[in-house]
Amino acid sequence: MPELPEVETVMRGLSPFMEGAKIVAVTQNRPDLRFPFPENFIQRLTGCTVVSLSRRAKFVLVDLSSEEVLVMHLGMSGSFRIVSENTSAKRPDKHPGAFHHERSKDEKHDHVVLSLEVAGRQLSHVIYNDPRRFGYMDLVPRSEFASHRHFTHLGIEPLGNAFDAHYLSDRFKGRRTPLKSALLDQRIIAGLGNIYVCEALWRARLSPFLPAGALVRKNDKPKHSAERLVGEIQSVLADAIKAGGSSLRDHVQTDGSMGYFQHSFSVYDREGQPCPRSGCPGIIEREIQSGRSTFFCNRCQKR
DNA sequence: ATGGTACCCTGAGAGC
DNA sequence: TGCTCTCAGGGTACCA
Numbered sequence: 196m197p198e199l200p201e202v203e204t205v206m207r208g209l210s211p212f213m214e215g216a217k218i219v220a221v222t223q224n225r226p227d228l229r230f231p232f233p234e235n236f237i238q239r240l241t242g243c244t245v246v247s248l249s250r251r252a253k254f255v256l257v258d259l260s261s262e263e264v265l266v267m268h269l270g271m272s273g274s275f276r277i278v279s280e281n282t283s284a285k286r287p288d289k290h291p292g293a294f295h296h297e298r299s300k301d302e303k304h305d306h307v308v309l310s311l312e313v314a315g316r317q318l319s320h321v322i323y324n325d326p327r328r329f330g331y332m333d334l335v336p337r338s339e340f341a342s343h344r345h346f347t348h349l350g351i352e353p354l355g356n357a358f359d360a361h362y363l364s365d366r367f368k369g370r371r372t373p374l375k376s377a378l379l380d381q382r383i384i385a386g387l388g389n390i391y392v393c394e395a396l397w398r399a400r401l402s403p404f405l406p407a408g409a410l411v412r413k414n415d416k417p418k419h420s421a422e423r424l425v426g427e428i429q430s431v432l433a434d435a436i437k438a439g440g441s442s443l444r445d446h447v448q449t450d451g452s453m454g455y456f457q458h459s460f461s462v463y464d465r466e467g468q469p470c471p472r473s474g475c476p477g478i479i480e481r482e483i484q485s486g487r488s489t490f491f492c493n494r495c496q497k498r
Numbered sequence: 499a500t501g502g503t504a505c506c507c508t509g510a511g512a513g514c
Numbered sequence: 515t516g517c518t519c520t521c522a523g524g525g526t527a528c529c530a
Binding site for chain 2: 270
């Protein structure tokens, strides 16, 4: 599920429940996800206060009072939900005991529960659910953070200041790999995934099959503009974050779902439908590029 | 170096 | 209701 906008949305949804809260208990329901949990995972978390949350690429980062950073990757199917315990009201449990007999489908993939306490009073549980278990968690000392293997090979943030046409054309120069693959390469840009690459390329009217090296800056040649692509990547991510944020209104489901942006897809998962670009007679097609579906308009995306 | 493919794992949806 | 097939937003190991 999660590409950069979803991870950003999840992080923002978790923040109000976690920042400043104390981790009073940790439940870990299996020894591993994609990778084993780090040594003494529970002990190293319990008792810590959460200093702040942030995001790097597709990682949610939780800064802890222990000088360690809880690093969380959601893989394909990871999500969080929050259960707040209302201590004053009694539980409106109409089927007492039902929980013990039937765990919902969802619950069996609850792998980690962080129980958090704010101001010694209100308790909330942040529950990590991940059916496919492609996600993982790690604990990294803050001092080793920059040099840690999770992050050393990561490229720049597409919404950061360093991301511009100069950077992009420089990194793509001479490369014959398809533009689509190059944009998915986390070592160049960190955080883009299949959906937003397809969407950004459509917005920029560029074919996913162009060699990455064909992308040049305006001054060099006007045909395939790096400036335009940079702008469209930034705008599609910003639009998606905006839409994702709106799905968090109730602040209960921090589920990494697509928010409302899925209704705004121009090409992704729209095979066979007409191109939504005004006046374009094209049809959205799907082709496989390095094992993943690419959606594109067969008319308005320049080759 | 670079680019493809298989694979990790479970669930959803289509078609029969 | 069920079976089989394909596919899925991530990343990595391995191969030519």
